[in-house]
Structure formats: structure tokens, C-alpha cells
Amino acid sequence: xxxxxxxxxxxxxxxxxxxxxxxxxxxxxxxxxxxxxxxxxxxxxxxxxxxxxxxxxxxxxxxxxxxxxxxxxxxxxxxxxxxxxxxxxxxxxxxxxxxxxxxxxxxxxxxxxxxxxxxxxxxxxxxxxxxxxxxxxxxxxxxxxxxxxxxxxxxxxxxxxxxxxxxxxxxxxxxxxxxxxxxxxxxxxxxxxxxxxxxxxxxxxxxxxxxxxxxxxxxxxxxxxxxxxxxxxxxxxxxxxxxxxxxxxxxxxxxxxxxxxxxxxxxxxxxxxx
Numbered sequence: 001x002x003x004x005x006x007x008x009x010x011x012x013x014x015x016x017x018x019x020x021x022x023x024x025x026x027x028x029x030x031x032x033x034x035x036x037x038x039x040x041x042x043x044x045x046x047x048x049x050x051x052x053x054x055x056x057x058x059x060x061x062x063x064x065x066x067x068x069x070x071x072x073x074x075x076x077x078x079x080x081x082x083x084x085x086x087x088x089x090x091x092x093x094x095x096x097x098x099x100x101x102x103x104x105x106x107x108x109x110x111x112x113x114x115x116x117x118x119x120x121x122x123x124x125x126x127x128x129x130x131x132x133x134x135x136x137x138x139x140x141x142x143x144x145x146x147x148x149x150x151x152x153x154x155x156x157x158x159x160x161x162x163x164x165x166x167x168x169x170x171x172x173x174x175x176x177x178x179x180x181x182x183x184x185x186x187x188x189x190x191x192x193x194x195x196x197x198x199x200x201x202x203x204x205x206x207x208x209x210x211x212x213x214x215x216x217x218x219x220x221x222x223x224x225x226x227x228x229x230x231x232x233x234x235x236x237x238x239x240x241x242x243x244x245x246x247x248x249x250x251x252x253x254x255x256x257x258x259x260x261x262x263x264x265x266x267x268x269x270x271x272x273x274x
Contacts, residue, residue, distance in 0.1 A: 002033035002127055004262040005149055009131035011269035012207050013142050025134060028080045029127040032093055035073035036100030036123060040111065042066045043104040050167035081130075089133035096126040112173035116161075117154035124153025141206055148199050152258075155196055158189045159254040162247035182240065186247055190228065190235075193254065197221055200261065204268070213268035220257050220264075227253055 006029030010022040041048070041059045048056035059066055074097055081090040102108045103119045110119050128146035132138050161168065161177040168175050177185035197217075204213045227250065228235065234246050 001258055001262050002124075003027070003030040004259075004266045005029060005124070006127040006131065008262065008265040008269045009128045009145065009149075010134070011266065011273060012145065013128070013131045013137050013139075014135040015273065021134075024080070025127075025131055028077055028089075028093065028130060031073050031077035031080065032096050032126070033123075035070060035077060035097055036103070038066065038070045038073055039100050040104040042070065043106075043109070044111075047164070047167045047171055050170060051164045084134060086133055086136075089130055092126055092130045092133055096123055099123050099126075112168065112171065112175065114174055114176055114179055116175055117157045120157035121150035121154035124156075125150035144206060145203060148203055151199060152196055155189075155192045156254065156258055158185075158192060159251050162186065162189065163251040165244065165247070182247075183238075183243065186243065187235070190250070193224070203265070207269070208272065209268040210271055212271060213264060216260065216264040216268075220261060224250075224253055224257060 003026040007022040007026040010025045014021065041055060045056050045059050048059070062069070077093050077097070078090065081093045084090075099119055099122055103111050103116070103123075110116055125146040128142065128149055132142045132146070158176060161175050164175075165177055165182060168178055177189070179185075180188060200217055201214070203209070204217070231246050234242050237243070
């Protein structure tokens with residue numbers, strides 16, 4: 001997802017018609033995000049036994065190799081950044097990796113606190129700022145895009161909490177979903193998901209994206225709305241177990257939506273240039 005955000009940001013901010021620059025920035029974002037995700041997987045081995053057994057078992061089977069992979073990904077991202085000869089770009093990469101560490105690694109481990117969405121939001125804005133640093137283009141449009149992508153990533157982290165609720169509850173975490181209570185937290189998460197729609201539309205208006213962008217966005221809204229309408233009775237009911245099962249399905253739906261939307265942003269940015 002961060003790969004496509006990075007490419008979309010490059011196309012929108014740099015206005016480049018050459019795919020090589022966009023792909024290069026995409027690789028920086030991909031390696032940086034993969035590093036952050038790998039750090040989280042290593043730190044969450046025990047928690048993932050509850051929410052994602054396959055990931056937990058796979059990470060545990062790597063042993064010391066997991067630390068090698070984290071180091072390799074961080075060095076790859078930093079190396080690609082240094083090769084651009086733009087110091088500020090490398091600074092943003094370091095900020096992103098540092099956020100990944102405080103997000104996952106004890107004693108701070110903000111991944112289990114109510115501050116989790118803020119950290120995720122900052123990480124989501126990093127690829128846009130990397131593109132701004134690469135093109136030395138710190139415009140109001142670039143800042144707005146960074147904020148909007150940050151907000152989208154922050155809301156995405158709340159949807160991830162739906163799938164992690166059981167493990168977070170057992171580990172006595174204090175995520176937003178735990179603090180609000182599952183039923184109320186689920187409703188708030190769905191509401192915030194819908195609040196992203198005008199923000200995504202604003203990106204299209206701000207960068208004058210074409211009809212394809214809005215068409216795919218409308219399909220995504222219809223997709224999630226249909227699932228929610230089909231399960232209205234469960235969402236308004238009191239049966240916790242059924243609601244937990246639904247929340248896991250909605251969390252998977254949102255992953256699909258996030259991937260499709262970032263692909264839509266990248267494609268629409270390219271179509272605008274050409």
C-alpha cells in the first residue's frame with residue numbers, strides 16, 4: 001500500500017511522466033514500510049498467536065533471521081534515500097523507521113496505547129513528505145495530501161484493531177477500541193471510515209483527477225455500504241460473538257478497500273499526466 005502511495009505522491013507532486021522516478025520513490029516507501037511492519041511482527045509474536053496464528057508461527061520460525069531481515073530492509077530504504085543526495089529525504093526515512101520502533105518495541109510500545117492512530121497517521125504521511133523532499137516541492141497541496149493520507153492511515157489502524165481486539169484485550173492494551181468498548185468502538189470506526197469519503201474526494205478535486213478516480217471511489221463506497229446494510233441487525237444488536245465475527249470481516253474488507261484506493265490514486269495520477 002505504501003508503495004502505491006509513494007508512487008501516487010511522486011506523480012501528483014512531481015508531475016513526472018517518467019515511471020522510473022515514481023517507482024524509485026515507491027521502492028523507498030515499500031522498503032521503509034516493510035521494515036516497520038517487520039519490526040511489529042517480531043515484537044508481536046506472542047500477541048499474534050491469538051489474532052494471526054500463521055503470521056506468529058512464521059515469524060517465530062525465522063528466529064534470528066527476522067532481525068537480519070529488519071536490518072536489511074532498513075538499510076535498503078536508507079541506502080536508496082542517501083543515493084538521491086537529498087538529506088531531508090533521508091531524514092524523513094529515519095523519522096519513519098524511528099516511529100516504527102516506538103510503535104512496536106517496549107518500553108514505549110505505542111501500538112498498545114490510545115496513541116496508536118497518531119503514530120500510524122505520521123507513518124502514512126511520510127511517503128508524501130519523501131516525495132516533497134525529492135522534488136523540493138513543499139506546497140500547500142503537498143501538505144494537504146500528506147495530512148489526508150495520514151488521516152486515512154490512522155483510520156486504517158482503527159480497522160486493524162477490530163481484528164486484534166481479542167489479543168489486545170488479553171494483553172491489557174489500551175487501544176481506542178478497548179477504551180471505548182467493543183460495540184461503541186466498532187460503530188465509531190465505521191463512522192470514521194465514512195468520514196474518509198469527503199477527504200478522498202477532496203484529493204481528487206485538489207489535483208483535478210479524472211472520472212476514473214471518482215468512479216472507483218464510488219464502487220468502493222457501495223461495496224462497504226452493502227456489507228454494512230446486510231449486517232445492520234448485527235451491528236445494532238447485542239450479541240458480542242456475532243459482532244466480533246462481523247468486525248473481522250469488515251477489517252478484511254477495509255484492507256481490500258485501502259489497497260484498491262491507493263492503486264486508484266496511483267492510476268488516476270498517471271492518467272492525469274498522460
